[in-house]
Amino acid sequence: MVYKLMTMLHCIAFFLSFFAFVYSAPAAQDLPRIKLEEDYSENTIIYKGQNDIHGNYRRAKRSTVIKIPLKNYKNYQYHAKVKFGSNNQEYKIMFDTGSGFTWIPKKHSEENTCAKKYKHFESNTFEDFHTVMTTVYVKGEATMKLGSDSVTIGNMVVNNQTLGLAIKSDCEGNEYEGIIGLSFLSINHSSIIQNMLSQGLIKEPVFAFYLNRNHGSTDSELTIGGYNTDHIKNDQLNPIQVTDPEHWQVPIEMVRFGKQVIAVYQKAIIDSGSSLIVAPFKFLQCFIDIIRKSYNIDLKRQENGLLSFKRNQSLKLPNITFVLGNNLYTLTEKDYTIENDQDIEISISFIDYSSDTWILGDLFLQKYYLVFDYGRRTISFPKTRFIDGDLLKSIIDRHLPSKGNSMNIVRIQENIYLLICLFIIFKLNFILTS
Ligand SMILES: *[C@@H]1O[C@H](CO)[C@@H](O)[C@H](O)[C@H]1NC(C)=O
Numbered sequence: 001m002v003y004k005l006m007t008m009l010h011c012i013a014f015f016l017s018f019f020a021f022v023y024s025a026p027a028a029q030d031l032p033r034i035k036l037e038e039d040y041s042e043n044t045i046i047y048k049g050q051n052d053i054h055g056n057y058r059r060a061k062r063s064t065v066i067k068i069p070l071k072n073y074k075n076y077q078y079h080a081k082v083k084f085g086s087n088n089q090e091y092k093i094m095f096d097t098g099s100g101f102t103w104i105p106k107k108h109s110e111e112n113t114c115a116k117k118y119k120h121f122e123s124n125t126f127e128d129f130h131t132v133m134t135t136v137y138v139k140g141e142a143t144m145k146l147g148s149d150s151v152t153i154g155n156m157v158v159n160n161q162t163l164g165l166a167i168k169s170d171c172e173g174n175e176y177e178g179i180i181g182l183s184f185l186s187i188n189h190s191s192i193i194q195n196m197l198s199q200g201l202i203k204e205p206v207f208a209f210y211l212n213r214n215h216g217s218t219d220s221e222l223t224i225g226g227y228n229t230d231h232i233k234n235d236q237l238n239p240i241q242v243t244d245p246e247h248w249q250v251p252i253e254m255v256r257f258g259k260q261v262i263a264v265y266q267k268a269i270i271d272s273g274s275s276l277i278v279a280p281f282k283f284l285q286c287f288i289d290i291i292r293k294s295y296n297i298d299l300k301r302q303e304n305g306l307l308s309f310k311r312n313q314s315l316k317l318p319n320i321t322f323v324l325g326n327n328l329y330t331l332t333e334k335d336y337t338i339e340n341d342q343d344i345e346i347s348i349s350f351i352d353y354s355s356d357t358w359i360l361g362d363l364f365l366q367k368y369y370l371v372f373d374y375g376r377r378t379i380s381f382p383k384t385r386f387i388d389g390d391l392l393k394s395i396i397d398r399h400l401p402s403k404g405n406s407m408n409i410v411r412i413q414e415n416i417y418l419l420i421c422l423f424i425i426f427k428l429n430f431i432l433t434s
C-alpha cells in the first residue's frame with residue numbers, strides 16, 4: 001500500500017512536471033520588433049564608437065530594413081544577386097554566418113574555376129590594398145587579393161567595403177560565385193553589417209534568415225537591419241546569448257534522438273554556409289548506433305560521405321530534438337533526410353574527429369527562423385515548447401553520472417516510469433468505472 005501510494009505520488013509529480021514541460025512559458029522578452037519597410041526618420045543617437053558593433057551603437061539618421069530574396073539551389077545553397085563596384089558588376093552571393101570575409105572571383109586568374117570574374121579596373125571606387133590573403137573554410141579555401149569597393153544589396157549601397165578578389169577559389173558544385181561573410185566577428189576589417197551601421201544605412205545590426213525547401217524558388221529571404229515579423233508566430237522570440245568571440249555560437253543543453261539522450265551541455269555554431277547538421281564524431285556514432293540497433297536499419301555510406309538506407313515505408317526514424325534556451329527544437333525524419341529514388345540519405349555529418357562543436361546549417365534554418373543580433377550578442381530562436389529548468393536538469397543529471405557525455409539509455413527508465421503511471425491510471429479508471 002505504502003509502495004503504491006509512493007508510486008502514485010511519483011506518478012502525479014511526473015505528470016505535473018510533464019505539464020510544466022509542455023505548457024509553461026517564460027516571461028516575454030523585449031527585443032524590439034522591426035517591421036519591414038519601416039522608415040526611421042529621426043535620430044535617437046546612442047553613440048559609443050563608430051564600429052563598436054557589439055556594444056551600444058549609433059542610431060542611423062534614416063534607415064530601412066532591407067529584404068533580400070534568396071534563390072534556393074537544390075535545398076543546400078541559397079544565394080542573392082549583389083552588385084559590386086561603381087559599374088554594378090553582379091554576382092550570385094552566398095551569405096555566410098560561418099565566415100567573416102567578403103570575396104568575389106578576380107578577373108585574369110587562371111587558377112580560378114569560377115566563370116565570371118571581377119573587373120576591378122572598371123570600377124572607379126576600387127581601392128587596391130596590395131596584399132594577398134588566404135581564408136580557410138571547412139571545405140576548401142580561397143586565396144585573394146585585398147581591396148575595397150562599393151557593394152550594392154537591394155537598394156542599399158555600402159561604400160568602402162573591404163573585400164577579396166579570389167585568385168584561387170573552388171566553384172565546383174557551387175551555384176554561388178562569391179561570399180559575404182556575416183560571422184559574429186570579422187577580423188581586421190569592418191564587416192558589411194558594421195559598414196551599413198556606421199554609414200547610417202541600417203538602424204540595428206540585426207539580420208535574419210528565412211529559408212524554404214523548394215528548389216528553384218526565390219521566396220527565401222535575408223533581412224538586414226531587422227527581421228520580418230511575418231515569420232515569427234505571435235512575435236515570440238527566445239533570445240540566446242552568443243558564447244564565442246568570433247562565431248555565432250550558442251550553448252545546447254541537450255540533444256535527443258527519439259527518446260534517447262545523446263548529448264548534454266554542448267555548443268553549436270549556426271552556419272548558413274553549411275547545408276547540413278554537423279555533429280562531433282562520437283555523437284554521430286550515437287545516431288548511427290541507434291539507427292542500426294534500435295531500428296535495425298542497414299546503413300551505407302554514399303559517395304558524398306553521407307549515410308543512407310533503403311526506403312521502407314513502414315519504417316520511420318525518430319525525431320532529433322535540440323534543447324536550446326529551455327525550448328525544444330525538433331527535426332523530424334522529413335527535415336533531416338533527403339529522399340532519392342530508392343534511398344533515404346541522412347543529412348548529418350562530421351568534419352574531423354577532434355571537433356567538439358555542432359554545426360546547425362541550412363537544414364536547421366529551413367525549419368526555424370533565426371534572428372542574429374550583433375548589438376545584444378544574441379541569436380533569437382522562435383519560442384517553441386518550453387522545458388522547465390528543473391525538469392531539464394533532472395533529465396540531464398540522470399544522463400550524466402553513468403556514462404559521462406556519451407549515449408545513455410534514459411529511455412528505459414522513462415518508459416518504466418510511464419508504464420507504472422499508465423498502469424495506475426488504468427487501475428484508477430477501473431476502480432472509478434466499476
Ligand atoms: C575606407 O576604410 C578604411 C578602413 O577600413 C579607411 O582607412 C579609409 O579611410 C576609408 N575610405 C573612405 C573613402 O572612407
Ligand SMILES: *[C@@H]1O[C@H](CO)[C@@H](O)[C@H](O)[C@H]1NC(C)=O
Nearest residue numbers: 100133134135186187188189
Ligand atoms: C590581423 O592583423 C594582424 C596585424 O596586422 C595580423 O598579425 C594577423 O595575422 C591578421 N589576422 C588575420 C586573420 O588576417
Ligand SMILES: *[C@@H]1O[C@H](CO)[C@@H](O)[C@H](O)[C@H]1NC(C)=O
Nearest residue numbers: 295296310311312313314315
Ligand atoms: C520494413 O520495416 C519493417 C518494420 O521494421 C520490417 O518488418 C520489414 O521487414 C522492412 N522491409 C524491408 C523490405 O526491409
Ligand SMILES: *[C@@H]1O[C@H](CO)[C@@H](O)[C@H](O)[C@H]1NC(C)=O
Nearest residue numbers: 258318319320330331332333
Ligand atoms: C516528431 O515531431 C513532430 C513535430 O514536432 C511530432 O508531431 C511527432 O509526434 C514527433 N514524433 C515522435 C515520435 O515523437
